[in-house]
Amino acid sequence: MLKNRRCSLNSFFEEYTLDAVLFTDLRNIRYLCGFSGSEGALLVSRDSAWFLCDSRYTAQAAEEVTGAEILECAPIRIDTIVALAHEHQLERIGFEAAHTTVSAFRKLSEKLPGVELVELGANLDEIRICKDSVEIDRLADVATLSSLALASILSEIKPGVREIDIALALELEMRRRGADGKAFDFIVASGVRGAMPHGRASDKIIQSGELVTIDFGALKDGYHSDETVTVACGEPESRAREIHSIVRTAHDLAICAVRPGIGCKELDEVARSYIREKGYGDYFGHGLGHGIGLEVHEMPTLSPRSVTELEEGMVVTIEPGIYLPGFGGVRIEDTVVVTGDGCRVLTSADKQLLVL
Numbered sequence: 386m387l388k389n390r391r392c393s394l395n396s397f398f399e400e401y402t403l404d405a406v407l408f409t410d411l412r413n414i415r416y417l418c419g420f421s422g423s424e425g426a427l428l429v430s431r432d433s434a435w436f437l438c439d440s441r442y443t444a445q446a447a448e449e450v451t452g453a454e455i456l457e458c459a460p461i462r463i464d465t466i467v468a469l470a471h472e473h474q475l476e477r478i479g480f481e482a483a484h485t486t487v488s489a490f491r492k493l494s495e496k497l498p499g500v501e502l503v504e505l506g507a508n509l510d511e512i513r514i515c516k517d518s519v520e521i522d523r524l525a526d527v528a529t530l531s532s533l534a535l536a537s538i539l540s541e542i543k544p545g546v547r548e549i550d551i552a553l554a555l556e557l558e559m560r561r562r563g564a565d566g567k568a569f570d571f572i573v574a575s576g577v578r579g580a581m582p583h584g585r586a587s588d589k590i591i592q593s594g595e596l597v598t599i600d601f602g603a604l605k606d607g608y609h610s611d612e613t614v615t616v617a618c619g620e621p622e623s624r625a626r627e628i629h630s631i632v633r634t635a636h637d638l639a640i641c642a643v644r645p646g647i648g649c650k651e652l653d654e655v656a657r658s659y660i661r662e663k664g665y666g667d668y669f670g671h672g673l674g675h676g677i678g679l680e681v682h683e684m685p686t687l688s689p690r691s692v693t694e695l696e697e698g699m700v701v702t703i704e705p706g707i708y709l710p711g712f713g714g715v716r717i718e719d720t721v722v723v724t725g726d727g728c729r730v731l732t733s734a735d736k737q738l739l740v741l
């Protein structure tokens with residue numbers, strides 16, 4: 386499996402005529418060799434790979450790393466990279482420009498005077514854009530875990546409770562169910578705070594009749610989940626019901642349109658045009674969704690500016706919303722995997738307007 390993942394590097398070797406690529410981003414390292422620790426580097430040449438770590442990680446690397454020789458480097462990692470470059474005549478080495486600091490680049494340039502360092506842009510992260518079956522299983526697993534966690538704390542969402550208490554109960558429930566942690570700081574935004582798409586849980590007390598948007602996700606085995614529900618605590622106003630219904634239809638239309646070959650821009654427009662037709666086009670200010678995997682937000686991006694087309698194996702969120710300043714907001718989000726002829730929804734919380 387990891388060997389197949391490394392095949393996705395071939396196009397970079399060809400396009401940039403590289404002898405090797407140096408990875409320091411831990412998500413890419415985990416993807417390519419399995420190491421899940423918090424410090425290391427991976428040098429991949431056309432026919433070999435070396436995982437470099439210090440003595441704190443050699444035992445973990447021996448358990449986790451596949452398809453790369455483990456080299457314990459001390460005291461300066463760059464010296465090991467320099468030695469490998471000389472030994473294997475690596476004359477053009479690509480590096481992750483989006484994940485390399487200026488000082489690290491300078492040090493590398495100084496130590497490798499005869500080597501050309503080739504800047505590889507954010508498109509290098511595209512090696513992870515289509516998920517394989519192992520990754521899809523992990524994403525499905527963490528999505529199910531977090532949807533079930535929400536279901537089991539729904540009864541705690543009621544007037545008189547603080548937003549932060551809901552966030553804490555949800556996080557605790559995820560941990561009880563085996564999550565390694567939360568995927569991000571949960572958004573719990575009630576009443577007028579719902580107009581803030583990224584309203585992190587505050588100490589505001591939820592009032593009767595308010596909508597509450599809960600955007601949540603878990604982290605397990607390196608993979609993230611991401612899902613949003615908007616519920617009502619007591620009977621909401623008719624306008625709240627109206628915008629919930631519009632967002633839900635936009636969300637459903639977009640999910641029905643997911644298939645290989647559709648442009649991410651075109652998919653965004655499916656939801657956006659419906660919201661626009663209903664008169665709320667000015668109140669849906671963000672993109673329709675994003676890729677998710679070893680990062681919460683990764684490629685592809687679903688927005689009016691996207692140029693990518695969906696392919697089988699991509700895992701993306703579908704999350705339209707309407708945000709009315711001074712009133713509140715609604716967002717509904719699911720995570721889906723693109724299949725051969727459509728998609729499979731991985732998240733499973735009820736998306737009807739629940740009145741709690």
Ligand code: ZN
Nearest residue numbers: 600611612718
């Ligand atoms: Zn979300």
Ligand code: ZN
Nearest residue numbers: 611702704718
């Ligand atoms: Zn999201």
